[in-house]
Amino acid sequence: MTAGDFDKYIQIRRDLHQIPEPGFEEFKTQRYLLDYIAGLPQDRLEVRTWRTGILVLIRGTAPKRRFGYRTDMDGLPIAEDTGYEFKSRHPGYMHACGHDLHMSIALGIVTHFVREAMTDDLVVLFQPAEEGPGGALPMLQSEELADWMPDQMVGLHIAPEYPVGTIATRPGILFANTSELFIDLTGTGGHAAYPHRANDMVVAGSQLVGQLQTIVARNINPLDAAVITIGKVESGTKQNIIAETARLEGTIRTLSAETMTVIKSRIEALLRGIEAGFECKAEVDYGSNYRQVFNEAGLTGEFMDWLDGRRDVQLVECSEAMTGEDFGYLLERIPGFMFWLGVDTPYGLHHAKFEPKEEAIGMAIRVMTDYFTWKSQS
Numbered sequence: 001m002t003a004g005d006f007d008k009y010i011q012i013r014r015d016l017h018q019i020p021e022p023g024f025e026e027f028k029t030q031r032y033l034l035d036y037i038a039g040l041p042q043d044r045l046e047v048r049t050w051r052t053g054i055l056v057l058i059r060g061t062a063p064k065r066r067f068g069y070r071t072d073m074d075g076l077p078i079a080e081d082t083g084y085e086f087k088s089r090h091p092g093y094m095h096a097c098g099h100d101l102h103m104s105i106a107l108g109i110v111t112h113f114v115r116e117a118m119t120d121d122l123v124v125l126f127q128p129a130e131e132g133p134g135g136a137l138p139m140l141q142s143e144e145l146a147d148w149m150p151d152q153m154v155g156l157h158i159a160p161e162y163p164v165g166t167i168a169t170r171p172g173i174l175f176a177n178t179s180e181l182f183i184d185l186t187g188t189g190g191h192a193a194y195p196h197r198a199n200d201m202v203v204a205g206s207q208l209v210g211q212l213q214t215i216v217a218r219n220i221n222p223l224d225a226a227v228i229t230i231g232k233v234e235s236g237t238k239q240n241i242i243a244e245t246a247r248l249e250g251t252i253r254t255l256s257a258e259t260m261t262v263i264k265s266r267i268e269a270l271l272r273g274i275e276a277g278f279e280c281k282a283e284v285d286y287g288s289n290y291r292q293v294f295n296e297a298g299l300t301g302e303f304m305d306w307l308d309g310r311r312d313v314q315l316v317e318c319s320e321a322m323t324g325e326d327f328g329y330l331l332e333r334i335p336g337f338m339f340w341l342g343v344d345t346p347y348g349l350h351h352a353k354f355e356p357k358e359e360a361i362g363m364a365i366r367v368m369t370d371y372f373t374w375k376s377q378s
């Protein structure tokens with residue numbers, strides 16, 4: 001592939017960047033991807049859709065194995081604040097987690113192997129709803145994937161903190177276990193001047209936010225990493241009305257499944273305390289839960305050794321991160337690994353000013369196509 005070809009994938013990323021959509025509503029994104037794939041030589045290609053996702057099988061010349069590669073597709077509810085000319089055209093939505101780059105890289109991989117067939121088969125999964133409620137598990141369980149199940153799975157995620165050219169990964173756990181967290185408090189609303197006749201859920205909710213932060217600080221071994229973040233609080237309608245309800249929305253992250261259980265039981269204990277203390281009702285819903293991303297040691301070690309010989313890659317053996325990824329479900333069933341791809345930007349994932357360096361797209365396509373070709377020959 002030439003540098004000119006890589007420019008095409010930058011344009012694709014920019015097109016996709018303009019149409020970020022919520023999980024399982026990636027209709028325009030799916031249409032864009034299907035139109036692109038329809039324009040490729042079709043002789044080795046089979047395409048299936050599953051909800052808003054796509055599965056692409058590229059038949060090898062004499063397949064003995066089936067490799068798998070996965071990209072996510074959805075955007076985030078963030079009002080974009082970049083300086084891009086190709087800003088999101090969907091108000092309040094943005095590709096702020098790199099899924100536009102991920103998809104463009106996946107199209108580059110598909111394009112390469114329909115033109116230059118490898119011996120083995122390759123299945124490329126365009127998976128919806130990574131940010132929630134999670135597309136990986138139902139896609140894994142789908143009829144569409146059942147007879148195309150790969151023997152090995154690879155995925156990447158862009159990393160703002162590393163320079164372009166860097167690949168960071170590790171054998172074992174890479175990303176945390178996650179659980180969403182939705183708490184609803186219900187009390188009694190009323191006039192702001194008569195607090196004694198009401199039961200104020202702004203006060204109960206505020207106390208609860210503080211109490212939740214004591215779980216990681218006071219109930220979890222400091223050597224066992226865990227996070228509770230409340231990212232959204234909703235309560236009240238007007239400054240002189242006592243709020244009847246409060247809703248807290250957040251996420252829990254842990255490096256072990258046991259710690260997740262401990263945190264959930266502590267949350268429930270605190271909710272019983274809030275109910276007793278504020279004479280209100282407290283309900284919790286854990287939304288979607290993702291398994292840890294656990295890199296299979298043999299394949300990850302082999303990939304890292306292979307990368308070590310490349311002059312265009314700076315390999316980093318990184319620490320675990322408290323990010324989550326439903327790719328963990330794929331790795332629970334199929335051996336494989338995920339890695340971070342450096343995109344060098346001062347603003348982190350999920351930030352409105354997030355501007356990843358696009359040169360990483362070509363680099364990732366080159367590394368992944370070389371890797372699958374090498375694996376297919378080994």
Ligand SMILES: CC(=O)N[C@@H](CCC[C@H](N)C(=O)O)C(=O)O
Binds near residue numbers: 130157178179251325
């Ligand atoms: C890579 C990344 O940023 N992934 C998300 C996954 C979110 C899972 C779920 N909706 C939750 O919030 O728990 C992340 O926030 O780590």
